[in-house]
Amino acid sequence: MxxxxxxxxxxxxxxxxxxxxxxxxxxxxxxxxxxxxxxxxxxxxxxxxxxxxxxxxxxxxxxxxxxxxxxxxxxxxxxxxxxxxxxxxxxxxxxxxxxxxxxxxxxxxxxxxxxxxxxxxxxxxxxxxxxxxxxxxxxxxxxxxxxxxSPRDGHRLLRRDAGRPGDLIGVTGPIGLAAAGLRVLERGLKTLDGNPVMQEHYHRPQPRVREGLLLRRCGVRAAMDISDGLLGDLQKLCRASGVAAIVDLERVPVPNAIKWAFPDWEEVALRGGDDYELLFAAPPAVFARVARAFARAGLLPPWKIGQLVEAGSAGPIVELRDVTGRCRPADARGFDHFRTG
Amino acid sequence: MxxxxxxxxxxxxxxxxxxxxxxxxxxxxxxxxxxxxxxxxxxxxxxxxxxxxxxxxxxxxxxxxxxxxxxxxxxxxxxxxxxxxxxxxxxxxxxxxxxxxxxxxxxxxxxxxxxxxxxxxxxxxxxxxxxxxxxxxxxxxxxxxxxxxSPRDGHRLLRRDAGRPGDLIGVTGPIGLAAAGLRVLERGLKTLDGNPVMQEHYHRPQPRVREGLLLRRCGVRAAMDISDGLLGDLQKLCRASGVAAIVDLERVPVPNAIKWAFPDWEEVALRGGDDYELLFAAPPAVFARVARAFARAGLLPPWKIGQLVEAGSAGPIVELRDVTGRCRPADARGFDHFRTG
CATH class of the missing domain: 3.30.1330.10 (PurM-like, N-terminal domain)
Structure with a gap:
């Protein structure tokens, strides 16, 4: 001291x-x-x-x-x-x-x-x-x-530390639109295709309250919202839960407009922030129940983007897997207020 | 629009x-x-x-x-x-x-x-x-x-709009020390008598939680905390309650150190802010009960500084009365974030 x-x-x-x-x-x-x-x-x-x-x-x-x-x-x-x-x-x-x-x-x-x-x-x-x-x-x-x-439904609150190996990883909607919207604003990209949608997502995120309640009612235990970038936030869930994660890169619902517009789309979409979709993890049977419940409620189905696995010697890391099955560690630094800027 | x-x-x-x-x-x-x-x-x-x-x-x-x-x-x-x-x-x-x-x-x-x-x-x-x-x-x-x-004591929360004509006006402690402390800091008055006490009041206000609970338990209905200056805050209580107030200037517990140090002590002590004592209004019998309850609890007695009266044609104003009985309207502007500075 x-x-x-x-x-x-x-x-x-x-x-x-x-x-x-x-x-x-x-x-x-x-x-x-x-x-x-x-x-x-x-x-x-x-x-x-x-x-x-x-x-x-x-x-x-x-x-x-x-x-x-x-x-x-x-x-x-x-x-x-x-x-x-x-x-x-x-x-x-x-x-x-x-x-x-x-x-x-x-x-x-x-x-x-x-x-x-x-x-x-x-x-x-x-x-x-x-x-x-x-x-x-x-x-x-x-x-x-x-x-x-909490609703009186006999279920527990969703937590970051409740992910288990074998859980499927889900997200409730597209990833990267808000970060692309920010990029559009920063660079003044007035004519970019998808521009209004991106800006709308950046300025007016839609909180997924109904989705959160349905996840809980379906028996999901582990969830968080994506505010600091998908990979960084998934890393937090992994660390809290003591598990590792494999993300199938092609399964992440990144709009094509983002992939076309930005050569560094992975950086923008997976490490950018402000998505405010929900990230959750659930055993396959529960995940299927969620998909049915979302459909009944008139919501778009959740996206299955990967799986939680036992943390190996590298600890609770996030890996990205491409369509050929090759894995590489994700640089999962999320946005850090004090290290950046 | x-x-x-x-x-x-x-x-x-x-x-x-x-x-x-x-x-x-x-x-x-x-x-x-x-x-x-x-x-x-x-x-x-x-x-x-x-x-x-x-x-x-x-x-x-x-x-x-x-x-x-x-x-x-x-x-x-x-x-x-x-x-x-x-x-x-x-x-x-x-x-x-x-x-x-x-x-x-x-x-x-x-x-x-x-x-x-x-x-x-x-x-x-x-x-x-x-x-x-x-x-x-x-x-x-x-x-x-x-x-x-709220404690489960059968009483209601203290409110700003519950003052009634005839209520005595009370404060739970000295008025003006924090504002004097700020003045000391602003002017660098290192040798001023009372300086450490004033600065302590400015830096470390003591929330009157016990006092608030006792007020309620004794049947007091009207109270607020003094954050923007006694006169300005009393004015707010009067307006919310639709009453006027007469404050006996000599009864307000302004420490002598403040009166000695600052020729404009009225301005400093009554219109300065940051006291965080409680201001309350109660019928005389309830006020007496409060005094007894404070004494039993080992607290200093509350100070009786004036009385609420029917609002006349001038509306819910605050008047200051001196020892000779002469009244004058208090300039009861409290601290206004947007008009000042």
Whole structure:
């Protein structure tokens, strides 16, 4: 304790979170899931389980006001939190919204932001019950906290650490569109085929709340949402579960428009972030049940992209397998706030 | 809706919050207190009431890293939220912590921050169950959300809108020390008498959780915490309750050290912020009960600083009365994030 510590750039996000979890990790006996999953879980009463999650969006780190409008910012700020509730298989109920603005904005901007929040909240039956609006001369910041409830269906919350060898790996929708949308914005690619769809996915992710509830009801145990890139997030699931993963590259639903547009599409689609689809792992029989349930609910079928396997001597790694059966280790670094930029 | 709206500087914080409340105000029937009080209240099940609050602290608006250390910042960030729970008469249970940092910090700084959070959390039996640590190149921001529970004591939550004419106005402790502490820091008044106490109050406010619970148990209905200055906050209570108030200037417990040090002590102590004492209003018999309960609990007695009266033609105003009985309207503007600075 005599030194001044290490720079965050060296420590990295993952180790930092572990340090924090050690410091604040004394759980009360009513806290069933603490720091480290998509959301925390708390049982205030027997038979009643609440799920709590929070996420911050910072100007010039998570969004740029040149590229987004206030209404889309409101949508996305709530969507990323609803996605965490979806990833637990819970029902979102309440949200509180902290918005810090420069003070040079107009009331119309703030109203547009809240319209974006409210339109999405209403679709999911979420009540916005409070918040804090404050001044932040150097840039806009949004922090939203969402509280959800476990349905009383006799099933457990979806967790990152519940993957088992033999589980099939599934995703609920296309991968890479949002990251491609960001690339389009960064490079000003106005004429690119697929451009509006990509931007729409980047600006207005759709939280997979129904899908999360169906996964849970079908008996799935392991899931998380894909926010920091498929490979990086799958790596987190593997580490939490103590398993390794093989991903069949050609099975990952990366839209052809992305493969055509970007020679480095693997980087964009598999390591880019902001998908907000659900990533899950389940035994084959459960996976089949999920496919049937999704079809009955009028949802697109889940995509089967690979399998969890026993962690070998290399540990809980992610490997990419091509159509010829050749495997190579995925460079599964996800987005790290402190190492990048 | 054709213009681009009005600048926030003209709109001001209060009107902005009203605009937001109109936009997001559709409450579900389980939300018993929505936007506008110290915290929101939600009844997930019959007989079970949860209280939710959130607050953001922004570098150079709410704190300066030259003046505070990370551990004190952690303490204060949680304390201001616990104070909101205290002001409802509820028991804090869980917190989630969003911390945005430049990225140039050291892991030791972040650990110190969480040590400050955790030490206070442990004192009040609060579990830190999650959060988000992210990069914010332009400055540090902290957003904390706290969830509390109503005790099952048959009483109601304390509210801002429950003041009635004839109620005595009480505060739970000295007024102005934190604002004096800020003044000391701003002006570098190193030798000022009372300096360490003032700075301690500024850096480490003590949330009045026990006091809030006792107020409730004694039958008090109206309370809030003093975060934006006594007069401004009392004005809010008056407006919410539709009453006016007379404050006996000499009864307000402003430490003599402040009166001696600052010729404009009224400005510093009554309009400065960051006290985090509770302000409450109760009929005389209830007030007497509170005084007895505080004494039994080993707490200092509450200070009786004035009385609520019927709002006259001037509306829900706050007046200051001096020892000679002369009244003058208090300039009760509280701190407004958007009009100032």
């Amino acid at each position: 005599t030194g001044a510590g290490r720079p965050l750039r060296e420590v990295g996000e993952e180790e930092l979170i572990e340090q924090i979890a050690r410091l604040v990790g004394d759980r009360s006996n009513r806290v069933s899931i603490g720091i480290g999953d998509d959301a925390a879980a708390w049982r205030p009463r027997a038979g009643h389980e609440l799920v709590i999650t929070t996420d911050t969006l910072i100007e010039r780190v998570h969004f740029r006001l040149e590229w987004t409008d206030w209404e889309a910012l409101g949508h996305k700020s709530l969507a990323v939190n609803l996605s965490d509730i979806a990833a637990m298989g819970a029902i979102p109920r309440l949200a509180v919204v902290d918005l810090a603005v420069r003070g040079t904005e107009r009331d119309r901007d703030i109203a547009d932001f809240y319209r974006g929040v409210q339109a999405l909240a209403r679709r999911f039956g979420v009540a916005i019950v409070g918040g804090d609006t404050t001044r932040s001369p150097l840039g806009v910041a949004v922090s939203i906290t969402v509280i959800g409830e | 054709t213009g681009a709206g009005r600048p926030l500087r003209e709109v001001g914080e209060e009107e902005l919050i009203e605009q937001i409340a109109r936009l997001v105000g559709d409450r579900s029937n389980r939300v018993s207190i929505g936007i506008g009080d110290d915290a929101a209240a939600w009844r997930p099940r019959a007989g079970h009431e949860l209280v939710i609050t959130t607050d953001t602290l922004i570098e150079r608006v709410h704190f300066r890293l030259e003046w505070t250390d990370w551990e004190a910042l952690g303490h204060k960030s949680l304390a201001v939220n616990l104070s909101d729970i205290a002001a409802m008469g509820a028991i804090p249970r869980l917190a989630v912590v969003d911390l945005a940092v430049r990225g140039t910090e050291r892991d030791r700084d972040i650990a110190d921050f969480y040590r400050g959070v955790q030490a206070l959390a442990r004192r009040f039996g609060v579990a830190i169950v999650g959060g988000d640590t992210t990069r914010s190149p332009l400055g540090v921001a902290v957003s904390i959300t706290v969830i509390g529970e």
